[in-house]
Amino acid sequence: MLKLTNVSRQFGGLAALANVTMTVPEGQVTGLIGPNGAGKTTLINNISGLDHPTGGTIRFRDADISRQPPHKITALGIARTYQNIRLFGEMTALENLLIGQHGRGKATILESLVFAPRFRREEKTLRAQALELLEQFGLQDAAHTPAGALPYGDQRRLEMARAIATDPHLILLDEPTAGMNPVETHQLGEQILRLQASGLTVLVIEHDMSLIQQVCDEIYVLNFGQIIAHGTHDAIKRDPQVIQAYLGEDAEDGAA
Numbered sequence: 075m076l077k078l079t080n081v082s083r084q085f086g087g088l089a090a091l092a093n094v095t096m097t098v099p100e101g102q103v104t105g106l107i108g109p110n111g112a113g114k115t116t117l118i119n120n121i122s123g124l125d126h127p128t129g130g131t132i133r134f135r136d137a138d139i140s141r142q143p144p145h146k147i148t149a150l151g152i153a154r155t156y157q158n159i160r161l162f163g164e165m166t167a168l169e170n171l172l173i174g175q176h177g178r179g180k181a182t183i184l185e186s187l188v189f190a191p192r193f194r195r196e197e198k199t200l201r202a203q204a205l206e207l208l209e210q211f212g213l214q215d216a217a218h219t220p221a222g223a224l225p226y227g228d229q230r231r232l233e234m235a236r237a238i239a240t241d242p243h244l245i246l247l248d249e250p251t252a253g254m255n256p257v258e259t260h261q262l263g264e265q266i267l268r269l270q271a272s273g274l275t276v277l278v279i280e281h282d283m284s285l286i287q288q289v290c291d292e293i294y295v296l297n298f299g300q301i302i303a304h305g306t307h308d309a310i311k312r313d314p315q316v317i318q319a320y321l322g323e324d325a326e327d328g329a330a
């Protein structure tokens with residue numbers, strides 16, 4: 075479904091991504107792990123069009139999306155969440171979802187300005203769908219609360235619900251459980267598996283290995299911008315290069 079071939083992203087002298095080749099197969103949950111600064115967020119930024127590769131190609135289904143702007147990529151069916159939550163803090167949870175949906179309506183801007191019947195009908199359906207989505211993410215009680223006033227875990231779930239509101243085929247999750255406790259993390263894992271069961275393809279960046287183990291069919295390991303291993307959780311866990319990458323980080327942490 076998604077194929078990266080020799081993707082590189084050079085920031086001045088720093089190779090944030092160096093010849094990354096990977097595949098995200100349709101219907102699967104693919105994991106992307108690696109130490110801090112490995113290039114994980116850069117990879118998602120490049121897939122979602124927020125940033126562009128300095129080399130290589132990114133293909134989604136039949137399209138080369140390497141140089142496409144974010145709105146085009148969203149329209150093709152790729153949605154994402156952000157490591158640093160990006161919600162409209164002053165707007166309610168429901169309003170945040172309605173904004174995400176709007177590209178889907180068929181009413182023209184003129185119709186919506188004069189509140190034509192088609193627009194009103196669409197508004198009603200979109201609102202009902204948004205409320206249903208909130209319920210799916212356990213946020214029904216938060217519908218009318220400003221997003222910025224919600225607890226951290228709820229904001230993360232709302233970000234994911236907002237991404238789903240664009241009706242994607244592929245969703246990119248950048249550390250969806252950061253700041254969550256183990257119970258919330260496990261529940262989010264179950265939510266990811268439900269999305270997969272409904273037909274969605276997922277690429278998830280995580281530091282929490284229990285979540286990775288819970289949801290991923292296959293895992294890629296990134297270190298200093300390079301893929302150093304890929305395979306199942308069990309295979310990755312035993313890979314000497316992966317162990318070295320993580321032990322190296324621990325050793326640095328210990329010295330700091």
Ligand SMILES: Nc1ncnc2c1ncn2[C@@H]1O[C@H](COP(=O)(O)OP(=O)(O)OP(=O)(O)O)[C@@H](O)[C@H]1O
Nearest residue numbers: 085088090108109110111112113114115116117157
């Ligand atoms: N816009 C930019 N300009 C220059 N350097 C950048 C830019 N964005 C990222 N980098 C650098 O690229 C490298 C990879 O960063 P990235 O944020 O992709 O890492 P990450 O794997 O997501 O890390 P973390 O686990 O901490 O989120 C880092 O060295 C970072 O400083």
Ligand SMILES: [Mg+2]
Nearest residue numbers: 114115116157
């Ligand atoms: Mg990151």
